[in-house]
Amino acid sequence: MQYLVSVIDDKSNPGSTDRQPAISAFNERLIAEGHWVFAGGLADTDAATVIDNRGEQAVFSDGPFVESKEYLAGVWVWEAPDLDVALKLATEASKVCDRKIEVRPFR
Amino acid sequence: MNRANVREAVSRAHHEEWARVVAALTRRFGDLDIAEEAAAEAFATAVERWPTDGVPPNPGAWLTTTANRKAIDRIRRENKRDDKHKEAQMVYDADPPEPVGAIDDDRLRLIFICCHPSLAMRTRVALTLRMVGGLTVPEIARAYLVAETAMERRITRAKTKIKAARIPYRVPSTEDLPARVSGVLTVLFLVFNEGYLATGPDTDPVRHDLTAEAIRLTRLIRALLPDDGEVAGLLALMLLIEARRPARVSGSGELVALDEQDRGAWDVALIAEGHRLVRERLAAAATGLAPGRYQILAAINAIHTSARDVRDTDWSQVLALYNQLARLDPSPVIALNRAIAVAELDGPEVALAAVNRLDGALADYHAYHATRADLLRRLGRSQQSRAAYDKAIELAGNTAETAYLTRRRDQLR
Numbered sequence: 001m002q003y004l005v006s007v008i009d010d011k012s013n014p015g016s017t018d019r020q021p022a023i024s025a026f027n028e029r030l031i032a033e034g035h036w037v038f039a040g041g042l043a044d045t046d047a048a049t050v051i052d053n054r055g056e057q058a059v060f061s062d063g064p065f066v067e068s069k070e071y072l073a074g075v076w077v078w079e080a081p082d083l084d085v086a087l088k089l090a091t092e093a094s095k096v097c098d099r100k101i102e103v104r105p106f107r
Numbered sequence: 108m109n110r111a112n113v114r115e116a117v118s119r120a121h122h123e124e125w126a127r128v129v130a131a132l133t134r135r136f137g138d139l140d141i142a143e144e145a146a147a148e149a150f151a152t153a154v155e156r157w158p159t160d161g162v163p164p165n166p167g168a169w170l171t172t173t174a175n176r177k178a179i180d181r182i183r184r185e186n187k188r189d190d191k192h193k194e195a196q197m198v199y200d201a202d203p204p205e206p207v208g209a210i211d212d213d214r215l216r217l218i219f220i221c222c223h224p225s226l227a228m229r230t231r232v233a234l235t236l237r238m239v240g241g242l243t244v245p246e247i248a249r250a251y252l253v254a255e256t257a258m259e260r261r262i263t264r265a266k267t268k269i270k271a272a273r274i275p276y277r278v279p280s281t282e283d284l285p286a287r288v289s290g291v292l293t294v295l296f297l298v299f300n301e302g303y304l305a306t307g308p309d310t311d312p313v314r315h316d317l318t319a320e321a322i323r324l325t326r327l328i329r330a331l332l333p334d335d336g337e338v339a340g341l342l343a344l345m346l347l348i349e350a351r352r353p354a355r356v357s358g359s360g361e362l363v364a365l366d367e368q369d370r371g372a373w374d375v376a377l378i379a380e381g382h383r384l385v386r387e388r389l390a391a392a393a394t395g396l397a398p399g400r401y402q403i404l405a406a407i408n409a410i411h412t413s414a415r416d417v418r419d420t421d422w423s424q425v426l427a428l429y430n431q432l433a434r435l436d437p438s439p440v441i442a443l444n445r446a447i448a449v450a451e452l453d454g455p456e457v458a459l460a461a462v463n464r465l466d467g468a469l470a471d472y473h474a475y476h477a478t479r480a481d482l483l484r485r486l487g488r489s490q491q492s493r494a495a496y497d498k499a500i501e502l503a504g505n506t507a508e509t510a511y512l513t514r515r516r517d518q519l520r
Contacts, residue, residue, distance in 0.1 A: 001273050082275040083225060084283075105272040 001105065002037060002079055003086045005093065008100040009073035015098035026096045030078065035089060037077040045071045073099060077106075113158045120166040121150060125241030126327065127167060128174050130213035133276060139220070140266045141178050143238060149174035214239070215331045216276050218324075222291040223274050230265045231294045237262055239327075240320050250301070250317055291328065292341050292401065295321050299345050303352075304505050312356050312507030318349055336388055340402030343384035347408035350377035355507075362511035366417045378412045385409040403432045422451040439468035443475055455485040473502035477512060489519045 009015055030036035045064040052059045064071065076093070080086040083103070090101045125146060132142035149170045163169035221234040233251070236242045242250075248258035268274070279287040302317025325342045332338050354368035363369075388402045398406070407428045414420040429445035443465055450458035459482040462475070469475035480495035496516035503509045 081273075083223075083272045084275050084279070087225060103272075107271070 001081060001086075002077055003083075004104045004106060005076040005078055005086070005090060006072050006102040006104070007041075007074040007076075007093075007097050008070050008102060010070050010100075012069055019097055022096045026093065030076075030089070035078045035080055035085075037079050039074070039076045041074040042072060070100075110158060113162060116162040116166065117150070117153050117157060120153065120170060121241055122323070124167040124170050125150070126214045126217060126239045128170050129238050129241075130217040131171055132174055132178055133217060133220075134213050135175070136178055136182070137276070139238065139269060141181060142174075143266075145174040145178035145181065146170075146241075148177040152177075212331050214327065215278050218291055218328065218331075219278060219287055220269060220274055220276055222287070222294045223269070224287070224290055225272065225274065226265055226268065228294070228297070230261055231290075232297055233258060233261050234265050235294050235324070236298065236320065240324055242320065246316075250314065288328075288332065288335055289337065289399075292325075292337060295325050295328070296341060296345075296401075298324075299348075303348060304508070312360065312362065312505055313352060315352070318345070318352070321345060322349060336391055336396060337399040337401050339384050339388055340399060340405045343381045343388070343405035344401055344408055346377045346381035346384070347405060347412050350374040350381065350412060360507055360510060361514060362505070362507040364511065365411060370415060370417075373412065381405065381412065382409055398431075400432060400436055403428050403435070407432075420451070422448050426452055439465045440472070440474075443469060443472075443478055447478065450482060450485075455482040458482055459486065471502065473499045473504075473508070476502065477508075480512075480515070484515070484519060492516075493519050 027036065027039060030039075048064040050061045050063070050065045052061070074097075078086060078089065080089065083105070086103050090103045094101045128146045128149065129139075129142045132145055133139055136142060152173055153166075153170060157163075218235065218239055221238050222231045226234065229251070233247050236247050236250075237244065244259050244262060245255050247262075248255040251258070253261075278284075299318055299321035302314040302319075302321060304312075322342070322345050325338070325345060329335075329338050329342050350373050351365075351368060353374060354370065354372040355363055357363050385402075385405050388398060388405070392398050392402075407425055410421050410424050410428070426445065426448040429441065429448055433441050433445055443462060446458045446461045449461055459479065462479055462482060465475060476495045476499035480492050480499055483489075483492035483495055493516055496512055496519075500509055500512045500516065503512060
């Protein structure tokens, strides 16, 4: 079972910026325990572009699809046998990243 | 066999067997939705068949067999619909952790999945009442003053999440168990409290169906986890509160405060059972096991129910227990209740000073204003007392409580 694990930051109350060493160590563990599928930190939402090509022609818009105080700062994809395992890891991840974490199963 | 007897047999089987049937089917088919529907169909079949065929010698086995058959029928129908056999997605407990307590029971797995921390609290309550308690969706909707369709949606959404997110059907590991049991007890106490202090202008002040259901489910958990002190504590607490129910609302539908209750009307059997549990936990505490909040609350209630007359109440003991509780849970509500004991020991003036300090945290809590109103009344500060009663009445949601507060306010000189 795979889960999308989103790291959520808050523009008005951002998490601390010194987390990289702890995150790297946590990633090592995810790999060693067979949970790691993918991980990546994201650039600022200002760098996003939304493309809508449902109509006659493609429309590009500058910025994220939704403007909000809270935004996606990074993602993981984890392999875990069930939600309890994923939640336990996510509980640690939240401490490690000093940010909120959303766990969402893939279909 | 006459109709009334059959009806009674069905309702008894429903009480005793519903959770067992749903739990066994969930384990076998790995799907709460299939289990729930098949169990409901089996009971409907019993209602239909038992009056003519007679009540089977082992109703539980009959219901499980019938429900199994219904579930297989449904799976066959669905498999015909979409060719690919869809494997049940819920996680089977292939490698169960060490059995907990005396019994490793599927019903325990059922309780833990319904009270999973990833579900919203009100969803846990609804799911537990449906899957473990066997209440129908309309019954739960009525109990919580929610439209049936909304309640149905809430339960369906929960089942979908359990499946999609793969919430496991298992008893948590020893390491996680205390926190998860505590989550289950929160759900049950919430059900009990809604029954005990029902909200809503047109509801009965005490919803005996909900308090009884909460007690029944707590008894079940107690049977499944006999060594858990907090489970025993919560059961004792519920029993000792429930014991006072006959004296708690007057004939005219007004709440009767503890100090004015007819103690002769209290249920002695429930009190005896509650006291027995409290003694059991006191003995455990004597061996060095620190009691949790429910055990302490039960002990406080045991002191109240031990006093034949309100004047015999051992308030210093009550205060000592509240001090212990406040160390465990420094919440303003505990501090408020502690102040009531302080008033009895050190007088209303000292208690009022303690209560006033809680203003920031409890300004929207009716009991805060009711407590202040009573203390101000005892101090002869009628005008301030009246204002506090007004505020309490405005915030109270329970009809009996509103009636009581209104009378007390109108008696002020």
